[in-house]
Amino acid sequence: MTFARTLAALAASVGFAGAAFADINVGVTLSATGPAASLGIPEKNTFEMLPKTIGGEKINWIILDDASDTTKAVTNTRKLIAEDKVDVVVGSTITPNSLAMIDVVSDAETPMLSMAASARIVDPANPKTKWVFKTPQNDALMADAIAVHMKANGVKTLGYIGFADAYGDGWLTEIKRSAQTAGIKVVAEEKYNRNDASVTGQVLKLVSANPDAILIGAAGTPGATPQKELVARNYKGKIYQTHGVANPDFLRVVGKDGNGTLLPIGPMLVYEQLPDSNPIKKVAAEYITQYENKYGKGSRTTFGGHGYDTYLLLAQAIPEALKKAKPGTKEFRAALRDALERANVVGTHGVFVMGPQEHNGLDNRARVMIKIDNGQWMLAK
Amino acid sequence: MDLTIAALLTQDGITNGAIYALLALALVLVFAVTRVIWVPSGEFVAYGTLTLAGLQLGKPPGTVGLLAGMAVIAGLMEIYVCARRGEARRIPRQLLVWTGVPLAIAALVWWMAPSNAPLAMQVLLTLAAVTALGPLLYRIAYQPLAEASVLVLLIVSVAVHFALTGLGLWFFGAEGSRTPAFIGQMIAIGSFNVNLQSVLVVVTSLVLIAVLYLFFGRTLYGKALHATAVNRIGARLVGVSPSFAGVLTFALAAFLCAFCGVLIGPITTIYYDSGFLISLKGFVGAIIGGLVSYPAAAAGALLVGLLESFSSFWASAFKEVIVFTLIIPVLLWRSLTTHHHEEDE
Numbered sequence: 001m002t003f004a005r006t007l008a009a010l011a012a013s014v015g016f017a018g019a020a021f022a023d024i025n026v027g028v029t030l031s032a033t034g035p036a037a038s039l040g041i042p043e044k045n046t047f048e049m050l051p052k053t054i055g056g057e058k059i060n061w062i063i064l065d066d067a068s069d070t071t072k073a074v075t076n077t078r079k080l081i082a083e084d085k086v087d088v089v090v091g092s093t094i095t096p097n098s099l100a101m102i103d104v105v106s107d108a109e110t111p112m113l114s115m116a117a118s119a120r121i122v123d124p125a126n127p128k129t130k131w132v133f134k135t136p137q138n139d140a141l142m143a144d145a146i147a148v149h150m151k152a153n154g155v156k157t158l159g160y161i162g163f164a165d166a167y168g169d170g171w172l173t174e175i176k177r178s179a180q181t182a183g184i185k186v187v188a189e190e191k192y193n194r195n196d197a198s199v200t201g202q203v204l205k206l207v208s209a210n211p212d213a214i215l216i217g218a219a220g221t222p223g224a225t226p227q228k229e230l231v232a233r234n235y236k237g238k239i240y241q242t243h244g245v246a247n248p249d250f251l252r253v254v255g256k257d258g259n260g261t262l263l264p265i266g267p268m269l270v271y272e273q274l275p276d277s278n279p280i281k282k283v284a285a286e287y288i289t290q291y292e293n294k295y296g297k298g299s300r301t302t303f304g305g306h307g308y309d310t311y312l313l314l315a316q317a318i319p320e321a322l323k324k325a326k327p328g329t330k331e332f333r334a335a336l337r338d339a340l341e342r343a344n345v346v347g348t349h350g351v352f353v354m355g356p357q358e359h360n361g362l363d364n365r366a367r368v369m370i371k372i373d374n375g376q377w378m379l380a381k
Numbered sequence: 382m383d384l385t386i387a388a389l390l391t392q393d394g395i396t397n398g399a400i401y402a403l404l405a406l407a408l409v410l411v412f413a414v415t416r417v418i419w420v421p422s423g424e425f426v427a428y429g430t431l432t433l434a435g436l437q438l439g440k441p442p443g444t445v446g447l448l449a450g451m452a453v454i455a456g457l458m459e460i461y462v463c464a465r466r467g468e469a470r471r472i473p474r475q476l477l478v479w480t481g482v483p484l485a486i487a488a489l490v491w492w493m494a495p496s497n498a499p500l501a502m503q504v505l506l507t508l509a510a511v512t513a514l515g516p517l518l519y520r521i522a523y524q525p526l527a528e529a530s531v532l533v534l535l536i537v538s539v540a541v542h543f544a545l546t547g548l549g550l551w552f553f554g555a556e557g558s559r560t561p562a563f564i565g566q567m568i569a570i571g572s573f574n575v576n577l578q579s580v581l582v583v584v585t586s587l588v589l590i591a592v593l594y595l596f597f598g599r600t601l602y603g604k605a606l607h608a609t610a611v612n613r614i615g616a617r618l619v620g621v622s623p624s625f626a627g628v629l630t631f632a633l634a635a636f637l638c639a640f641c642g643v644l645i646g647p648i649t650t651i652y653y654d655s656g657f658l659i660s661l662k663g664f665v666g667a668i669i670g671g672l673v674s675y676p677a678a679a680a681g682a683l684l685v686g687l688l689e690s691f692s693s694f695w696a697s698a699f700k701e702v703i704v705f706t707l708i709i710p711v712l713l714w715r716s717l718t719t720h721h722h723e724e725d726e
Contacts, residue, residue, distance in 0.1 A: 033547070035654075037555030164698055191698040195658045197400070197649045200393040201693030201700075204386050221557040221650050249556030253650055 022328040023058040024318060027080030029091035029101075030115070030307075034068030035194070038220045038247065040093045042304035043115060046287075047090075049294055050311050055319035057327065066092055073097035077104045087327050088336055090310050092116060093303070095166060098134070106131045109330060111337040113310040115303070118170060122359035133340050133359045135309040137243075137266060137349065137366050139174045145264035145367045146215065146240050147178035149380070155212040155238065157187045161202055161226050162217025164191035171217035171242055187211050194222035203229040213237050219244030224254040231257040238262065247301045251375050258372040262380060266349035267368050268305045273379040280365070283312070284348040302349065309347035316345050390690045396579040396648065398686025399586035403641045404663025405670065405678040406593065407634040412672045413610035414630040416531050417523055420538040422638050422663065423656025424545035429511050429642020430651040431549070434558035436503040441494040443552020444510050448487040451517040456480030458521065479520065483513045500563070508639050515635025516628045523631075524624055542657070549653030557655070560646035582644045589640065590679060593633075606630060662689070662704065669711050671719065681711075 028047055031040035047061050062084050066073035073092045080086045081104065089105055089112045092098050098114040098121045105112040106128035114121050114134040121134050150158065158179055162168030168191060176186055188209040190202035203226055206214060214237060216226050223245040230239060241263040251258065267274055271284035287308045288300045317339035325331035343354045343361070350366025369380040404422060411419040428444055435442030459475040490506045498506070522541050526533060564577040596603040608616040609626040617623055645651065645659070662685050669681025685704060692703040 033550055033555075037550060041555055191700075192693070193658075193701065195652065195655045196693075196700075197397050197645065197659060198393050198690065199693065201390055201690055201695075202697045204389060205694055205697075208386065220555075221652070224559075225650055247556070249554075253557060253559050255559075 022326060023060050024054070024327045025060045025062060025084055025086040026314070027077070027084055027086035027089045027091075028061060028063045029066045029073055029076035029080065029089070029097075030063070031068040031073075031093035031097065032065040036068040036094045038249065039301075039303040040065070040068070042247075042299075042301040043093060043307035045295055046291065046304040046307040046311075049290060050308075054315050055322055057318070057322060062086065066097055068094060068097070070096050070100045074100050074104060077101045081105070081108045081110055085328055086110065087333055088113065088314065090115070090307075095121065095170075098132075102126075102128050102132055110333050111340055113313060113340075115306040115310065119360070124357045124359070129359065131337055133313070133354065135306045135313070135347065135349065135352075135360075137362050138360060139170055140178070141362065141364075141367055142243055142264040143171065143174035143178040144181075145369060146175065146242075146262075147182040147184060149262065149264075149369050150179075150184055150213055150238075150240070151182040153238065155184055157185050157211040157213075159188040159190075159206045159209055159211035159214040160186060160217060161190040161192060161199070161206055161214065163219070163222070164193055167219055167244065168217045171215075175215055175217070192226065194218070194220075196225065199226045199229050202226070203233055203235075206230070207233050207235050211237060213240060215240040215242070216245075217242055220247060221245075221249050221253045224250060224258070227254055227261065228257045243302065246370075246377070247303075248298050251372070254372075256374075259374065261372045262369055263372075264367045265370050265377070266302050266305060266366055268348040269300065269302055270368065270370055270377050270379050274368075278365075279346045280348065280350060283346050287348050305348040309345075309349055309352070312345050312347050313340060313343050313352060316343050386694070390694055391687065392575060392579055394687035394690030395683065396576075396582050396686070397689060398683035399583045400641050400645050400659070401663045401666050401682035401685050402679040403586050403589060403637050403644075404660055405666035405682040406590065406675055407637040408660075408663055408667040409670060409672055409675055409678045410593075410606075410637075411630055411634045412667075414606055415519075415523065415527070415534075415627045417534045418531070418538055419634065420535070420660070421518075421542040421545050421656075422634065423658070423660030424542060424549060425511055425514070425635050425638030425656070426642040426645065426659055427549060427651055427653060427656035428514070428545075429507055429639035430560060430646040431553040431558055431642075431653065432510055433503060433507040433560050433643055433646055434651075435553070436490075436494055436498075436506060437560060439495050439497055441491045442510075443548070444514070445487045445491045445494075447548060447552070448483050448490075448510055448513055448517070451514065451521060452480045452483035452487070455483075455517050455520045458525075479517070483517060486510055486513050500561070504643055507643060508636065511639035511642070512632055512636040515631040515633075518635075519627050519631035524627060527623060527627060546654050546657070553653045555653070557650040557652040558646075559650050560643075562647040578647055582648070585640075585644065589637070590675075593675070602629060662686075665705065665708050665711075668708055668715075671715055 030043045032044045047063050052059055064076040066076050077089055080089055089110055093115055095116040095118040098116040112132045117136045117139055119138040119140060122129050122132055160172055162171055179186055188206050190206055192199045192202055216223050223241055239261045241261055243263060243265045246265050246269055267280050268284035271281050274281045291304060292299055317336055320339040321332055321335035324335035341354050341356060343352055345352045350362040352361040354361040370377045371380040407422055408419055411417050432442040432444045456476050456479050459479050460472055463472045463475060486509050490510050493506055522537055562578045563581055597607050605621045606626055609621055663682060666682025666685050667678045670678030689704050693700045
């Protein structure tokens with residue numbers, strides 16, 4: 001009996017001590033392995049170099065890998081909320097995972113910051129997205145940039161080749177909509193898989209339709225496969241890629257066949273070429289200098305930038321929430337959510353102006369068109 | 382579709398088909414001799430390409446570390462086995478074979494990596510490094526349960542596949558690589574252009590198939606393997622060591638896969654996890670040959686390549702569906718035409 005009482009007292013005191021010295025727990029789940037590893041790894045690198053305090057409070061970054069797998073992402077989220085008692089969830093890297101996590105975080109009333117692109121993650125029509133924010137640009141914003149650039153350069157017909165998955169399909173939908181607005185006709189649609197040994201068949205069909213421009217809807221080095229095949233088949237029109245390919249490995253694999261390729265991108269990638277008046281330049285310079293000092297020159301990717309932007313949002317929101325409640329409580333999480341919804345932050349990708357109906361908050365400042373020129377990203381005119 | 386497009390698609394299909402054919406041969410070889418369904422064959426293809434790509438960049442590829450690590454493990458296993466059998470005097474010889482030779486290859490690759498050797502030399506180094514992984518893998522993962530059922534060996538294969546994929550991500554990173562073309566030019570035959578790289582792939586595949594044919598028909602080692610494949614117990618009775626047959630088989634199969642990797646590198650981008658899909662297509666080819674017949678497997682693999690190429694033109698969204706659906710009528714046909722016999726286990 002005495003023993004049981006002692007045990008209970010001990011448990012209570014430990015519990016009390018835990019509450020009194022509560023750090024802020026940030027749970028991160030990202031896709032550091034599996035098909036999205038090339039996106040998840042720079043994000044992981046970014047979280048590993050972030051400061052350990054915000055607003056004088058200690059931050060515990062708890063980083064888990066979801067292996068690009070939806071079930072694993074949900075399990076991680078439940079674990080972070082139930083076992084680690086996190087105050088905010090960051091993740092995941094890709095859209096399917098992020099969409100699946102929405103139910104979990106909204107049930108647990110925990111704010112979530114996604115690093116995936118789809119606009120559906122923060123669709124204001126879904127009441128559960130009240131708790132969800134995201135840092136990457138919507139695909140629609142990027143697709144519009146491509147369509148506007150095409151129209152200005154006299155493109156009338158467009159061919160599309162993209163991944164036979166959610167990324168490729170999503171881009172096809174977006175570019176069809178943007179192209180229609182710009183009066184451009186989509187004359188051919190082809191699909192391929194990222195591991196395909198050959199895309200000759202698809203490319204021959206595209207080239208025989210002879211469009212003024214071709215958009216490749218792919219992410220990472222697999223985007224080079226159709227591009228190299230198009231060059232080998234003497235395609236003379238303009239080639240556009242999506243922002244998914246913007247990493248140094250793509251440049252390495254595509255080599256000289258990439259010259260002249262155009263793509264929309266968050267301005268951080270070419271921050272050196274931005275005018276000094278652009279507020280994003282300073283923020284991007286800070287992040288990229290820090291990242292490249294640690295991981296090597298030229299190692300910057302826009303995906304790491306999405307991760308850093310979640311930190312910048314938290315760095316503004318956490319001190320505000322701390323004024324209202326103690327970390328580890330339901331009130332703190334609610335206050336943090338409210339603070340995120342009022343956030344007005346200059347990030348590495350653009351200027352976030354959040355609002356009740358706007359949980360992404362980026363506008364046209366979050367995109368520039370760039371051109372590949374001899375293995376370099378150059379700001380396109 | 383006009384004649385030019387059909388010709389280009391055929392060329393593309395035959396090129397890929399030739400690579401699938403080599404893989405199908407490796408799969409049939411391994412299954413016939415050791416009863417292992419060699420799921421990780423694709424990883425050896427990917428390791429081949431990525432090792433060569435690493436050498437191109439002047440960096441010691443991750444395979445060197447893997448080779449050294451596996452050599453040490455195999456050496457320890459040999460010491461344990463010899464000690465248990467009380468054959469301590471065999472230890473030095475076994476250590477030389479299982480640890481010394483692979484470590485020497487690893488050291489050579491590591492030492493040569495930054496020297497920017499000519500392409501042919503880099504190809505040889507790649508082949509040596511990846512081929513050496515084959516016997517080591519057999520020694521570590523399969524030999525201790527060589528007498529287990531086909532199902533157990535398949536499960537081991539799946540486990541090895543996942544382990545090698547994970548290690549591949551760690552060694553080579555998430556992004557893919559390409560290697561430069563051995564021959565860049567196109568030659569004009571009649572009215573259309575033929576890529577010399579494709580010709581090279583087809584010709585080397587044919588040469589390798591011919592060499593394998595001679596090896597099995599004309600050499601003692603080849604005949605020993607053939608005997609083991611036909612009747613394991615009978616071969617043992619006439620003095621063919623099953624573990625030696627297994628080691629030799631895995632060396633040959635690893636060599637074939639590494640060669641595939643070197644051939645496919647200039648044609649497409651290879652990722653740490655690309656191998657699985659490529660080997661699955663080789664597997665479809667091998668299934669057409671019933672996992673026993675080499676010519677039928679090669680023909681099946683060629684069919685897979687052509688089907689893939691043409692279906693990517695007509696219905697790119699359903700390409701994989703079409704290729705893998707092929708296996709259903711083939712299995713149906715095989716189960717109706719071959720009479721079933723119980724496995725001798």
